[in-house]
Amino acid sequence: MGLGRKLLAEFLGTALLLACVVGSGIMGVNLAGGNDAIALLANAGATAGILYVLVTVLGPVSGAHFNPAVTLAMRLRGQLRTHEALAYAGVQVVAAIAGVLLAHAMFDLATLQPGTRVRSGHSQWLSEGVATFGLVLTILLGARHRPAAIPALVASYIFAAYWFTASTSFANPAVTLGRALTQTFSGIRPADVPGFVLAQLAGAVAATLVAGLLAGRRTPVVEPGLPR
Numbered sequence: 001m002g003l004g005r006k007l008l009a010e011f012l013g014t015a016l017l018l019a020c021v022v023g024s025g026i027m028g029v030n031l032a033g034g035n036d037a038i039a040l041l042a043n044a045g046a047t048a049g050i051l052y053v054l055v056t057v058l059g060p061v062s063g064a065h066f067n068p069a070v071t072l073a074m075r076l077r078g079q080l081r082t083h084e085a086l087a088y089a090g091v092q093v094v095a096a097i098a099g100v101l102l103a104h105a106m107f108d109l110a111t112l113q114p115g116t117r118v119r120s121g122h123s124q125w126l127s128e129g130v131a132t133f134g135l136v137l138t139i140l141l142g143a144r145h146r147p148a149a150i151p152a153l154v155a156s157y158i159f160a161a162y163w164f165t166a167s168t169s170f171a172n173p174a175v176t177l178g179r180a181l182t183q184t185f186s187g188i189r190p191a192d193v194p195g196f197v198l199a200q201l202a203g204a205v206a207a208t209l210v211a212g213l214l215a216g217r218r219t220p221v222v223e224p225g226l227p228r
Helices: 003-032 036-062 068-076 082-106 122-145 147-164 173-179 190-215
Strands: none
Touching: 003 036, 003 082, 003 173, 036 147, 068 082, 068 122, 068 173, 068 190, 082 173, 122 147, 122 190, 173 190
16 A cells, blocks of 8 residues: 555544544533533543544554554554654644644634643653553554454543543644644643653653563554554
8 A cells, every 4th residue: 555545544544633632622621611520531532432433444544553652663663664654753743733723723713822731740741651651552462462453442541541641641742742732621831742752752662662572573564553
């Protein structure tokens, strides 16, 4: 399958993922009456639902990474060449920004609005490392042992990670960059992005090493994966 088709799938999937993450956050806040727990529940449920759909329908085309951390893991395992991994990551970042802008447009909000929500500190960085580690490990081991279950595994993991991490599990550098452009419920300050991205990449590398220890280096060629 040509690289162009794969990149189109990555663009569509990542853009729709971000539109859902940000849009459901806006809708959740609008309907929750000030109850952040209900808003987060709506946000987590919508994100898990769209992940299941996107990984199912686009996984056979591109592997459904939607996430530079997942793409890095696949490159480290030799399942992508360097130029392919760079192309994937570049498209994912552009698509994430497009998805955030689309969400703003759908809710008639200012298109460009740099994030203001503070998400910094050791607990946040640890949370992002753990969230990304768990996501990538789920994908790599799932691809080896239960490839047909990966859409459900990814959706279930992200839903849970919204709730058990202090950061609400961004677990995705492209998502983090996109969410730095919204002042809504899902946003993050641009100044806090580097700490998140470094923690996410560290988590992805650690998960790749652990997956190699647990299951060996070889995995199936098709490796659908996210994240939020």
